[in-house]
Amino acid sequence: MAKKVETQEMELIKGLKQVPQEEQYVPGHRTCQGCGPALCYKLVAKAAGANSIFLGPTGCMYVANTSYLCTPFAMPWTHTQITNGGAVASGIEAAYQVLIRKGKYKGKLPNIVVMAGDGGAIDIGLQAASGMMYRGHDALFVMYDNESYANTGIQTSPMTPYGGKTTFTPPGKAIPEGKKTFPKDAAQLFIGGHPAMHYAATASVAYPVDLINKVRKGLNYKGPAFVHIHSPCPKGWLFDAKKTIQVAKLSTPISTFRRRTSPSRSI
Numbered sequence: 001m002a003k004k005v006e007t008q009e010m011e012l013i014k015g016l017k018q019v020p021q022e023e024q025y026v027p028g029h030r031t032c033q034g035c036g037p038a039l040c041y042k043l044v045a046k047a048a049g050a051n052s053i054f055l056g057p058t059g060c061m062y063v064a065n066t067s068y069l070c071t072p073f074a075m076p077w078t079h080t081q082i083t084n085g086g087a088v089a090s091g092i093e094a095a096y097q098v099l100i101r102k103g104k105y106k107g108k109l110p111n112i113v114v115m116a117g118d119g120g121a122i123d124i125g126l127q128a129a130s131g132m133m134y135r136g137h138d139a140l141f142v143m144y145d146n147e148s149y150a151n152t153g154i155q156t157s158p159m160t161p162y163g164g165k166t167t168f169t170p171p172g173k174a175i176p177e178g179k180k181t182f183p184k185d186a187a188q189l190f191i192g193g194h195p196a197m198h199y200a201a202t203a204s205v206a207y208p209v210d211l212i213n214k215v216r217k218g219l220n221y222k223g224p225a226f227v228h229i230h231s232p233c234p235k236g237w238l239f240d241a242k243k244t245i246q247v248a249k250l251s252t253p254i255s256t257f258r259r260r261t262s263p264s265r266s267i
Contacts, residue, residue, distance in 0.1 A: 005100045006108045007138065008051060010216035013209060020046045029072040031064040034241030036231035036248065037144040038064075039205045041115060044142055044229070047215035050075055052111040053092060057085035057120035060151040060233075061144065076110075082124045085114040086132035089139045097138075111219050112139040118159035119149050122186045129190075133224040136196035140218045140225045143186060146233035154236040158184045166236075190226045199225040205232070206248035 013019060024045035031038040037060055045054070054077045056062045062079055065072055080088040093112050099105035114132075116125055121143035129141055148166055149155040156166040162182045165171055169179040187200045199221040201214040211229060218225030232248050234241040 003101055003103050005097055007222065008049075008108050008111060008219070010047070010049070010111075010219050012213045012216055015209060019208065019212065020049070022046070022050070024048070024050060024052070024074045026072045026074055028070065029065045030067050031060070032233075032235050032241065034234040034244040035060075035064075036205050036233055036244050037061050037117070037146055039244070040142075040144040040211075040229050040231040041065075043205065043208050043211050044113065044115065044215050045073075045075065047212040048075075048111045048113055048140075048219060051108065052076070052113055053078070055080050055085050055089050055092075055112070055114045057114070057116045057125055058082040058151075059117035059120050060146070061115060061117065063151050080114075082116075082120045084128045085116050085120055085125050086128035086130070086141065088128075089114045089141070090128075090132045090135060090137045093137045093139050109138065112137075113219075114139065114141045116141065116143055117150075118143055118145045118147065118157045118186075121145075122184050122189060123158045130193065133190060133194040133197045133226070136223050138223055140215070140227065141190075142215070143226070143228045144231045145186075145228060146231050146236060147183070148233065148236045150233050150236045154233075159186070186228045187226065194224070197224045197226065198222075200227070202228045202230070204230040204248050204252045206245050206252060 025042045041061055052075045057080045089112050096109055121129055145159050147159045149157050153167050156168045156179055160179050163177045164179040171178040187202055191200050199218050203211040203214045214227055218227050232244055239247050
C-alpha cells in the first residue's frame with residue numbers, strides 16, 4: 001500500500017524574538033554591501049528551515065553565492081538555468097512524492113523553494129514557473145525583486161518601473177522618461193492563470209516578521225505558492241549601502257511597488 005505523503009507545518013511568529021537563530025544562509029558569499037536580495041535569501045532560508053531544498057536560477061544570487069567552488073547554503077541547494085527553475089522544482093517534488101509513497105524515503109516532504117530574480121520568475125523563467133503552478137506541484141516560488149537584471153549590468157526587466165533609468169533605458173533627448181513601459185503585476189499574473197495555485201503574497205525585506213510569516217504560509221499550503229519579495233539593490237538604485245532597509249521602507253508605501261502590493265491572499 002502506498003504511504004501517505006506527510007508535509008511540514010511551519011509555525012507562524014509574532015515578533016523578532018521568535019525569528020529562528022539557526023542560519024541556513026551563512027557568511028562567506030560575495031554579494032554587494034547592503035544587498036537586498038541577500039537579505040531576502042537569509043530571511044527566506046530562516047523561514048523554510050533545514051529540511052528544505054533550495055533552487056537558484058542564474059542571477060545575482062547564483063553568481064555572487066557560488067564563486068570559487070563554495071556556497072553559503074547550509075541546506076541542500078542546486079543551480080538551475082534562468083529558464084527552468086520551475087521545471088527543476090517540479091521534478092524534485094515529483095521524485096520525493098514517489099519515494100515517500102514507496103517507502104524509500106522516511107521523512108516528511110522537504111520544503112522545495114525556488115529563489116528566482118525578477119528575470120528568472122516572470123520574464124525568461126516564466127514558462128517553467130507557470131508550468132510548475134499549473135500542474136499543482138507542492139513547491140514555493142519566491143521572486144526576489146530588485147527591479148532589474150542587476151547581475152549583468154543593471155539592465156531593464158519587466159519589473160523595472162516606468163521612468164526607470166537602466167543601462168538599456170537611459171533617459172535622453174529622444175526618450176527623456178527612460179523606460180517607457182510599466183512593470184508586470186507578478187502576483188496577479190500567477191493568480192489569474194493558475195487554478196491550482198492557492199496562495200500568493202507580496203512582502204519586503206524591510207519587514208522581516210511579515211516576510212517570514214508569508215513564506216511559511218506559502219509553505220504550509222498544499223500545492224504551488226508564490227511570494228513576491230521587494231529587495232532594493234544599492235548598486236542598481238544608486239543609494240548608500242547602509243540605507244537598504246530605509247530605502248525598502250520608503251519604497252513599500254509610496255513607490256510604484258505599492259501599486260502591485262497586497263496582503264497575502266488565499267485563492
